[in-house]
Amino acid sequence: MRELLLELSAKGKAGLKIVLPIVIAAVLFLVVVPTTHADPSSTIVPGPSDTYAPEDQFVPDYETNKPSVAKLTLTKILNDLQGKKASGSNKDITTVDTPGVGVTFYLTRVTPKPSLEPSAMQPSNPNTFQRLETYVGTTDTNGFIRNPSSPFPQGNGYWRGSSADGSLTGGIMNFPASNGSGGSNYYLLEEDTSSRNPYTNPSNSLFDPTYAAAEPEIFDLPHQTLNSTSSKDSVTGEIKPAQIRGSVYHLHLFPKNVISNDLIKTAKKVVDSDNIPRDSLYAQTGDTVSWEVKYRMYNDKSIDLGNRKLDLAEINQFVNDPANTGPFIVMADRLPSSLQMMQESQQFTLQWQLADGTIESRDLTTMVKYRDHIADNGGKPAGVGDNVSRDVIGPGVGSGNLLPTVSGTSCPDPANGNPQICGNLWTWGLDRQAGSYIIDQLKDQLKDQPKDQPNDKVAVNIWLSWTYNTKLTSSYGDLNANKPGLLINNVAAETIDSRKSGSGAFRANASLSSPGLQFVKTDKPESGSDPKGLAGAIFRLTKTSGDQTSYLYSNGRFYLDNSPDIPSGVKPVEAMSNQQGIVTFVGIPIVGIDQNNPSGPQKVIQTGFALKEYKAPEKFQIPTQAFTTVDFSAYSGLPVTSLARSRGGNGITADVSRLAFNSYETPGMRRVDGSYVFKNAQNEGITKGLENLPKNEWGGNLPLTGGRGILLILIAGAIIMLIGLLYRRHRRKKAFISELTDEN
Incomplete structure (x- = not known):
């Protein structure tokens, strides 16, 4: 002016x-002219619809008494959304997000290079800024890094200083609220992508080949922003919406891992048996688990079949050829046998996100073809293991032969016909009708951009989404023998493009915490031979002492078989040995309401069970004793949130070292060279085995050498021998007396 x-x-x-x-x-x-911004004559009236929560410590610019320090809380979450900024409010957190555990972040204070404004600093261009001091933090089991309350914090989860040689110093309790010139400080946030990152290290149990680190970001602290809230006029008392400019003095960051894979599966939520949503991804028998499978499509204009990218142009070409009578995409989902598909819950949608952030969706449920259970007993998810080279879309596409049958396998209970026990494989596909609808909805995306429409209307993410619910049942366990303590769900996808690549199907899995136990049911091995697994044995859980004729049921209570007290729909908690003899319990109900605090949150209230063989494999004996202890005492008293977030990738597993099979313990579970005879689906060795002995040819039982049976035989034999000795001594004494009598 x-x-x-x-x-x-x-x-x-x-x-x-x-x-x-x-x-x-x-x-x-x-x-x-009045503006929408509040002024000192107005008072902020916080509400649930505000942009920022009280924990964010938002302070309007017109306030004269501002804090002298600022705080930063980082929450690392594993998310299936891409391109979101890390900075946000404490309101953005949701407890069902899976936390990133053990991830290190570097926080470096930066200033713009000479002649540049702060807005010109780009995290991907080091020529736009210069680095100053660096702080370091590693996420704890909840995914948090925070300012500690003391200068010497213990464990992970806190911001710490670092010296010139990279060694860590004390905790950083606060960050300065001013850069010394009246403005905010700027920081560069970077995720450690070295082998120290558990998700990028192949030797770590959390390793995920599809994981991509969060993108670097530069932000100011305090964070200058606008808060959508309400204000009350101090004169008229009128309350109206207001946009108030100010700064956030406790900034909450949510750096997300960038999606690098086209097929993604996630567990979305869990609802308990009382229809109450759980606040974390934890499930036990009776719970309902919601899943989502997403497949990414691209809006590239060129047709390049075989580059493993399903483009709109390729779909457009497919639907315009009448000779194409089959699907252009098929998905196959192998559910663990513990999950019951709730078919009526399945929903299929087309989703796309525009550059301006708007998300559009269209329902495809009525257009989906081949949505059914496939009686494939291969024991592996489509596109996994032995099935890698097998096309999910079979050669007879036109006849609907989506999944060729796998020979040489059988269902543990062929007469049952229950999908849970016979593969539990579910598939669906989209054909030319659905393809035409998709192209019609996204026809503008096939045009040249940005001539035909503004850049912010370009679709930057296009997905096919499949959502459905499953019930975690108490029968069978996990016949796929996945890692115990986790409920793991596998999915594969094949498209007209991926088939040309020759690299096999896309594969993905999702998991959540679920209390489990895993061991192997075996025969008695010959000396020098490996034990062999026995299929079809059924195990239940009972009490560790006292009455062991009642069994644990899905509601967490114990009942006798066929008791009239068993509520409707409540089933015994069981696990069956699969074809390899592996027994995997899933969803053991250890969480419930604490009767001493019935209004409090649910937590672990049952920590110990005894294991009992309920049904032996055909032609084998059944041990009469119960084995102790299936021990979960390490989790005693923990709330559900801790169970879900403290798993560290290892799941909620019973301590098998506390489970004593005594003389029934299978020897030779590990060979002389250190290799394991039995491995689960994740190729991890199984150390615990329980022997069964065969019945004799007359149908009776052979003596259990080494078991309680031999002890009874030994005792009986000792008694008989003692009687014999006493009788012999009595006869000799009687004979001696008779001789003396005769001499006299």
């Missing part, structure tokens, strides 16, 4: 007389 007036003055008073009234009018307009 000042420069404008000087320029006008230099040109003469005549010009000033013409323009000055216009300038004054503009200034008066800006002063008089």
Whole structure:
């Protein structure tokens, strides 16, 4: 304004007389016309719809008494959304997000290079900023890094200083609220992508080949922003919406891992048996688990079949050829046998996200073909293991032969016909009808951009989404023998593009915490031979002492078989040995309401069970004793949130070292060279085995050498021998007395 007036003055008073009234009018307009921003005469009225929560410590610019320090809380979550900024509010957190555990972040204070403004700093261009001091933090079991309450915090989860040699110093309790010149400090946040990151290290149990680190980000602290809230006029008392400019003094960051894979599966939520949503991804028998499978499509204009990218142009070409009578995409989902598909819950949608952030969706449920259970007993998810080279879309596409049958396998209970026990494989596909609808909905995306529409209307993410619910049942366990303590769900996808690549199907899995136990049911091995697994044995859980004739049921209570007290729909908690003899319990109900605090949150209230063989494999004996202890005492008293977030990738597993099979313990579970005879689906060795002995040819039982049976036989034999000795001694004494009598 000042420069404008000087320029006008230099040109003469005549010009000033013409323009000055216009300038004054503009200034008066800006002063008089009301804005949506609150002012000191208004009071903020916080509400649930505010942009920021009280924990964010939002302070309006008009406040004169501002904090002198700022705080930063980082929450690392494993998310299936891409391109979201890390900075946000504490309101953005949801407890069902899976936390990133043990991930290190570097926080470096930065300033713009000379002649550059702060807005010109780009995290991907080191020439736009210069680095100053660096802070370091590693996420704890909840995914948090926070300012500690003391200068010497213990464990992970806190911001710490670092010296020039990279060694860590004390905890950083606060960050300065000013850069010394009245402005905010700027920080560069970077995720450690070295072998120290558990998700990128192949030797770590959390390793995920599809994981991609969070993108670097530069932000200010305190964070200058607008808060959508309400304000109350101090004179009139009127409350109305307001946009208030200010700063967040406790910034909450949620750096997300960037999606690098086209097929993604996630567990979305869990609802308990009372239809109450759990606040974490934890499930036990009776719970309902919601899943989502997403497949990414691309809006590239060129057709390049075989590059493993399903493009809209390729779908458009497919639907315009009448000879194509089959699907252009098929998905196959192998559910663990512990999950019951709730078919009516399945929903299929087309989703796309525009560059301006808008998300659009269309329902495809009625267009899906081949949505059914496939009686494939291969024991592996499609596209996994032995099935890698097998096309999910079979050669007879037109006849609907989506999944060729796998030979040489059988269902543990062929007469049952229950999908849970016979593969539990579910598939669906989309054909030309659905393809035509998709192209029609996204036809503008096939045009050249940005000539035909603004850049912010370009679809940056296009997905096919499949959502469904499953019930975690108490029968069978996991016949796929996945890692115990986790409920693991596998999916594969094949498209007209991936088939041309020759690299096999896309594969993905999702998991959540679920209390489990895993061991192997075996025969008695011959000396020098490996034990062999026995299929079809059924195990139940009972009490560790006292009455062991009642069994644990899905509601966490114990009942006798066929008791009239068993509620409707409540089933015994069981696990069956699969074809390899592996027994995997899933969803053992250890969480419930604490009767000493019935209004409090659910937590672990049952920590110990005894294991009992309920049904032996055909032609084998059944041990009569119960084995102790199936021990979960390490989790005693923990709330559900801790169970879900403290798993560290290892699941909620019973301590098998506390489970004593005694003389029934299978020897030779590990060979001389250190290799394991039995391995689970994740190729981890199984150390625990329980022997069964065969019945004799007359149908009776052979003596259990080494078991309690032999002890009884030994005792009986000792008694008989003792009686014999006493009788012999009595006979000898009687004979001696008789001889003395005869001599006299």
